[in-house]
Amino acid sequence: MPSRHIEGKIGAHDRHQFELKLGYQLDPSLSKNKYNMELYMFIPKSLGINRATYAKRHFFGDIQSYIRFKTPFFTFDSLVDPSNKLSPLTRIKAVFNTTKDKKKLITELKLYACTVRVALRNSIIQMRKNIRKNETAPLKKDLNAACTGLTKCLDALRALQQSLWGPDVHEDVRTAYRHADEYIGIVSDGLLNSFHNTIIASNLDTNLANELSSIIKPLIISEFRHRSQLGYATYALGSENEQFLYRKSMLKKIITNILFLETHTLEGLTIAKDIIFAAAAGIAMIIFVVVSFWAGQKWRTTSMPFALALVLAYIVKDRFKDWFKIIFSRKMTRWFSDYKTNITDPATDTKIGICKHAFSFISEKNVPADILDMRRHNTPPDFWPQEETIKYEKDVLLKPRPILKTHRRLHDITDIVRFNVHQFLDRMDESYEIKRAIDPETFETKEFKCARTYHVNIILKLENEIHRFRLVLNQNGIKRIEEVPHPTLSIKDAGDTESLHFG
Template identity: 55%
Template sequence: MGIESKLATHDRYQIELKLGYTLDPSRRKNKYNVDLFMFIPRSLGMNQTSYTKDRFYEDIQGYIRFKTPAFTFEELNDPANSRSPLTRMKKFMEHPEEIKRIIAEMKLFACTVRVALRTDITSLRQDIKRQQTGDIELKLKKVCQGLKTSLSEFRSLHTILHNNKINDNLKNAFRHTDEYMGIAIDGLLNSFNNTITTSFMSPTQSGALSDIATPLIISEYEHRKEQGFAIYEKDGANEPFLYRKGVLKKIITSILFLKTHTHEATVVAKDFIFAISAGIAMIIATVVTLWAGHKYGATSLPFVLAIVIGYMAKDRIKDWLKLIFSKRMTRWFADYKVDIMDPANDAKIGVCKQAFSFISESKVPPKILEMRKHGTPHHFWIEEEIIKYEKDVILNPSAILKAHTRMRGVTDIIRFNMHRFLERMDEPYERRKALDPATREILDFKFARTYHIVLVLKLDEDIRKVRIYLNQNGILKIEEAI
């Protein structure tokens, strides 16, 4: 079982790692291991003293959800397809009391429409990138027609919902779903339209493609306007549009999200180890006392001094042992354990364990270190601090598929805020006067200053290397590295 991965910038300060775990029903437990090694220039001052475990977990934000079931528009619109959310929605509409099930299928339908359109647009972009655009107009027409059919079939339910006997919650859910789909479609089609206009294609071909997509963009805009949904305007702040987009995304995609219960994984182990520390310290103090009594006598001054010194040392020894054991605990125990729950039935369907630590270069696995240092002569290696973040996920596929026959995978989203990494960076630009060889004049030159942080990801047995470019203003870009 491989792990799909996608790393991208979420905003100026955050990176987002999206991991996809495919379910294997033939196995009782599905296990996935993720090791992330972060190589950080020492000039940034990030070390085990300044960047503690607590601070690291403050900067981590995680979400886990079902992967959106994959449907083509043909599959979604096929009335004979019992797996289609649209087909199920219509079936449940015959029994209006099935409000929860209808709303669940509405939300799932909106998610599948967005993913179907995104998948098709990604395929069209690949055709443009590979300059294989001979039949791209026919493909785009098919995509737009499939999308229009899905929207038309969904909106045809409007007349049924206007029946006075229909629950208001169901009517509101219908409007939320319709508005969300319109906003998602608008973003995807406009993004593709921008791709068309900036591509290598001739003005004739790009114009023909734009003529196919543009009417659908406009008609969806007009539909949202007619329905009183949020729209955007050229000279407006467009705050309601962006706000509604965020709120509706949370409402609609909630159908996919799983509940998590996080607790510190090392509490029992820590108490046990600290009890051992106290026991060892007490043994040492007792041995010292018995030795002094045997050598000097129970009523002598040296015996009394030995008791006092032994008990004074006992607490210090106990604290030293605690410190030694604590430093090594991340090797033996996870920092946090996360129970993964299905909100549909409150069943536990998996567990996740996480551990964070700074490690020395000697503790980095050879394959990871080789990937990090690839192509760099030994005498050019820079001094770095190394963070290791480990995540083990165990899922129960039978428990998942028992309640969700259409779900075939789980998506794990990890957002990492890198704002603390910027604190010791120098100004993002430096200006210098230098001779311009072309004009032989002394000119003022602007030099951009960037810092590079390398991530090496080990996903089960697959390894990939990524370079993050940052300056004092935040994350500039992320790119695959060799």
């Protein structure tokens, strides 16, 4: 079965978690699409992460997985175009003028909020690219277009309010409208303020920076006032703004839940373990029986040597059983997954795929040559560190036809995996060391602050592409994630500074 293309990005989610986001492109010409990902983590031995201290239950306890539809892309203009039958706004109006179906109205309101966010995010990503490339000529025009487009989308949504407050509209629909309005306002505030910070921090011409700032500020302020007037979540100086962050998080879950697929995870090795462990017990029992027969032929059954031989055989039997269990357990991930996840489309309650996960520590001799070559590229042999190697493999099988039959706008799948590194930090030394030394400029003894970091190298294999990243850690958590260049590495321009795109 041919494998399909995967795209993705890696970035820090917070100081204790990094996030791997994979995009699976669906191919309806095939009844089944298969995707494979292998992740290798090369961990310094000094961190104490090994087979004895970091079992499978620790690893799978440290990862979180989410799988959902990729948000469909619309431009601002296509979202408010009444002739665009795929636009959530057009569908809201059509449903309202006919059945007023509660479920459909709520779904389209949520999808509209998601698509407006993506339209604004993509516009800002492109403008950030232009700033980095010093292509400043289109910036003013592009920012005007983004702010105008966002305003049109907000106005179009708010124009529905009077109709939605009619007596024949369910209260749940009005609640969904308020959630969509508040969510778009909050995420737009974050994106616009973030881009405004980029404008301030960049080396743009002062006049241009001031012009861009004058375009973006009025929209930020007017939307802030809109949220304040309606009692939506806002932030304030001198406050911890706990309620704002909590509300933002809850709204994200409420709005984006229409994109998420249902998953049910089972332990993949249960039956295999039972069979293999039974075989181990059987082999151990055969050894015991053979020794018993041999001892019975050599000594009388009432003699002390016979009794000692049976005791020894019993001890050896139990030890062999345990040894076989350990050996088979280590080899099992070659043939069996540790866990498998059934993927279901909640819209139809149809199983649309399956995901299998396998984890193991592997010795250096078992690391594939291309992976080891990527790890050691441009590193002299004398500098090859002592490391433990973790392998995490994920196989995904999706059925595109039932997906595309039900969803005209949801074409691709996004798989999000978050890795928590808190257990990697336990044995780290202090994040900074103070060095007292003579300053070569002043010839005086001064204190120099030296940052201490640890490097976990990550090699990611997606089908036939291999990518390398360096996770830089200190005692406080993730400091940064770096791309490690390699002749075969293919990294896309991400358009943001927090994630590295690849694929």
